[in-house]
Amino acid sequence: MIKEIAEELDQDDDQQGMYLTFELANEYYGLWVGYVTEIIGILPFTEVPELPAYVRGIFNLRGRIIPLMDMRLRFQKKFVKYDERSCVIVIDVAENTVGLIVDSVSEVITFSEADIIEQPMLSSGVSNQFVKSIGKVGNEVKLLLDCDKLLSNHEIETIINEKDEGYVDEMVL
Amino acid sequence: MTKNFENEPMMEVYIFETTQNLEQLEQVIICSEKNGGFSPDDVSEIFRFMHTIKGSSAMMLFNNIEKAAHAVEDIFYFIREQKPEGLDFSAVSDLVLECVDFIKAEIYKITNKNEADGDPTKLLDSFNLFLNELRRIFGEEDPQSRGQPQKQQYYIPQEKKQGPPADEDRLNKETGDGSCYQVIIQYEDDCTMENIRAYTLVFGLAELVEEIYYLPADIAENHDTAAYIRENGFEIYFKTELGYEEIKAHFENVIYVEQLLFREIEDERLDPFRRSQNRGQPRETFVLSEQESSKPANPSPAFSEDTQKNNPSAAQKMISVNVDKLDNLMNLVGELMITESMVTQCPEVEMIQSENFHKASIELHKITVELQDMVMAIRMVPLSTTFVKMNRIVRDMCKKLNREVVLDLSGEETEVDKNIIEHISDPLMHIIRNAIDHGIESEDERLAMGKEKAGHILLEAKNVGSDVLIVIKDDGRGLNKARILEKARQNDLLTKPEEEMSDREIYKLILLPGFSTKESITEFSGRGVGMDVVTKNLEEVGGTVLVDSEMNRGTTITLKIPLTLAIVEGMNIRVGKSRYTIPITTISESFRPDQQDCLMDPDNNEMVMIRGQCFPILRLHQHYHIKNAETDLTKGILIMVEQEEKVVCVFADELLGQQQVVVKSLPNYVNSMKKILGLAGCTLLPDGSISLIMDISGLTGLRVQ
DSSP: OHHHHHHHHHHOSOOTTEEEEEEETTEEEEEEGGGEEEEEOOOOEEOOTTSOTTEEEEEEETTEEEEEEEHHHHTTOOOOOOOTTOEEEEEEETTEEEEEEESEEEEEEEOOGGGEEEOOOOOOOTTGGGEEEEEEETTEEEEEEOHHHHHOOTTHHHHGGGGGGSSSOOOOO | OOOOOOOHHHHHHHHHHHHHHHHHHHHHHHHHHHTTSOOHHHHHHHHHHHHHHHHHHHHTTOHHHHHHHHHHHHHHHHHHHHOOTTOOHHHHHHHHHHHHHHHHHHHHHHHTTOOOOOOOHHHHHHHHHHHHHHHHHHOOSOGGGSSHHHHHOOOBOOOOTTOTTHHHHHHHHHHOOSEEEEEEEEEOTTOOOHHHHHHHHHHHHTTTOSEEEEESSOTTTOTTHHHHHHHHOEEEEEEESSOHHHHHHHHHTOTTEEEEEEEEEOGGGGHHHHHHHHTTSOOSSOOBSTHHHHOTTOSOGGGSHHHHHHOTTSOOSOOOOOHHHHHHHHHHHHHHHHHHHHHHTOHHHHHOOOHHHHHHHHHHHHHHHHHHHHHHHHHEEETHHHHHHHHHHHHHHHHHHTOOEEEEEEOTTOEEEHHHHHHHHHHHHHHHHHIIIIISOOHHHHHHTTOOSSEEEEEEEEEETTEEEEEEEEOSSOOOHHHHHHHHHHTTOOOSOGGGOOHHHHHHGGGSTTOOOOSSOOSSSOSSOSHHHHHHHHHHTTOEEEEEEETTTEEEEEEEEESOSSEEEEEEEEETTEEEEEEGGGEEEEEOOOGGGEEEOTTSOEEEEETTEEEEEEEHHHHTTOTTOOOOTTTSEEEEEEETTEEEEEEESEEEEEEEEEOBOOOHHHHHHOOOTTEEEEEEOTTSOEEEEEOHHHHHHHHHO
16 A cells, blocks of 8 residues: 555656545545655654654654654544554655654545635634645545644644643553 | 856855865965965965966856956966065955955855845955056066966966975976977867867876976967867977876877877977976966976075975865765765664574674674774864964954964864864854954063063864864963953853852853953954854854963963764663663763662752762653653662763663764754753664763753752
8 A cells, every 4th residue: 555655656746736645533634745755654763852742752764863743642632552554654844854643544636726725714723723725535525734834833832741641641552 | 147046066166166265365375474475386376266266256157256356366467477576465465365355255145145246346446556556666577468478378386296305306307307208189070179178188197297388378268279279289298207108098098089199209399398488478388387486586485385285274185075965974874884783683693603604794894884984084174274264363353453463273183073163163263353352462561561572372172082172272361350250240140159159160251142351342352242152152062161261371262072973982771661872971980879878858859979979860760751760769770970060860770881873963853843951862773773862961950950
């Protein structure tokens, strides 16, 4: 599965409108493929103290040290143990390389311009602020993420101390 | 002027080369100013630098830079040809340095992708004025011929790396061993750019021959010569010690050659060329190599060659490589080392009962280690370039403040990691400025104190263990403790009672931002910015600053910087599942305490008593909220670490062993999020996992306060 998607990523030069979709707590999200550099399984990682809980730590990707962000925690959803379907999507955004842990990756979808709707500002939920627009595929919708916002640190101060509070229990690989 | 930066690689090279040329040019000027005049070698060198800058600037369409460079060239052309006696050297230096500054500013703009829009008109005017003045005073034999010969002639000193015997060679040459040859080359019809090909050929030959002359002469500048060569062939006359076959072989490798006439000739055939050149008249031949310095009319031969050789920053065999590539290379080598140990330490592989295999794996290990050392060595750069830059600062300040200060350099060959060098250039500049402005007294004061008229500043670098010490020592008036304290009180900079402060701590106050004891603000210092840059920059590279001073005897500022940021000898420790690395230089001892030695003060701060002394304990698991870690002091281990005279005992689960680790910085994303106190970076352990490197000064500060 991963392999196929990776091949697809390589093949297409014209990446406009191409989004890599992944699943997270029964919802589908999309990342513009231009940001995605690779998709890997979950590797052992090292915890780094004093960081917000959603930054699980750092891991070694062929000599590069890359921070690992749990997307469920980032969107303040319930933590679940990683399984064989869990994946790390490595993205490159403005000099930052970050690995995003997701429940599973699904496919690369090409949206035509008409299928992408700017997000109506309805609520200000945590995951909402990261959604830039919505992509339609038939009857389904994918939430297309704003990578810059995803990596911005505005709300860090509030989350930073929650690590001890046990809502992240026993995180085992 | 171009707004188009599509040609990035070319631009990069241009910026790099021009900056380098400017730096060297500056050195030559300052050096010759010290020697009291321009030697012919200096003049030609300056000429050469300016010519290169002019040429490349013209190519990149930076006309203002080109004009400025051209103006300098004009002056030095005049000096070279007329050899005016009693020239005002310092005025020339001032002008040239002004021009250098102008070009530097332009280059800076270009680097930042701004338009190089500086206006050189004023500069050019002063140059013209000066040149006219020169012409008026020293006269010119043949004003009409100016400009023309200048275009045709261009002198390239041949930097033979030979050393002393060169003089002897030159003497012998007149009597001549070695034989003379004439070569006529006819290029293939459609090869085009004949003049450039010829030029490349001549340039390559320069290494092999003693003398070389060729026709037509102005191939480098004049593109019409291409046609001439196409018609008549390109003639080279040269003299060499190499044998007939050897030298002929050189020509046979030249491409696009249709016909090659190669014959030995009598030495006398070269004479006409020699004569035309010795006269110093507009000549037809293009001159390469050492002839210039053997001219009898050399006004001051004393300082030509020695100054050259003593300058370690001068021409070395170098290539320049993008630092990013080196970083990549280092990452790869680090990865290779890890993979190597993963392979050889794999249990299945260890079972293999083959002597050959084990020999090979030992060999593999040796080579990877050597490779790593080599990569590290590549990143090491001598401090000399940074040090010699200070000459300029001293010179400028002396002129402005009307003081005489001698800058002595020592140990400038000491090598430091490239990244570190970038961080210490600014601090050095500020310290030296301060030393001259605040430290060194005026001449009268000095004489009254019974000191030498000229102030001395010693800039010294030396290796001490895994650190490099850079010492900046002046013989000025020293720091005034009372004044510093008073000023600190006024600005509310004191953090502890005055009477508890050691001398060093008091002196260190001068490094705080916003601190200046100087009453008036001068152009150079007094605003209270500057010295804090020193601390800030050094902290970034993990260095420290020590200030010592003696009233009326001078001030010594010592910068202690690590040899490299890239490698640390570290002790790996485990806390829970996490691993940390403590730089071994900071560890004084490690021990497992007895229950009765562990104390608790009323604020619940834990202490441990060793040999009658109490030290604070820092529980890493508590501090970093690490789960599943040992909490019983008597079951784990305490590691006593010391930095900047502060001591703390770090509590960990166990020691894992000592190892050289390659320091990597934490990812950008993590750094931008939060500065984690006590962490300096991270490293890869042989098993591929990551260990966090501790920053002990961060830790000690944390617990002691």
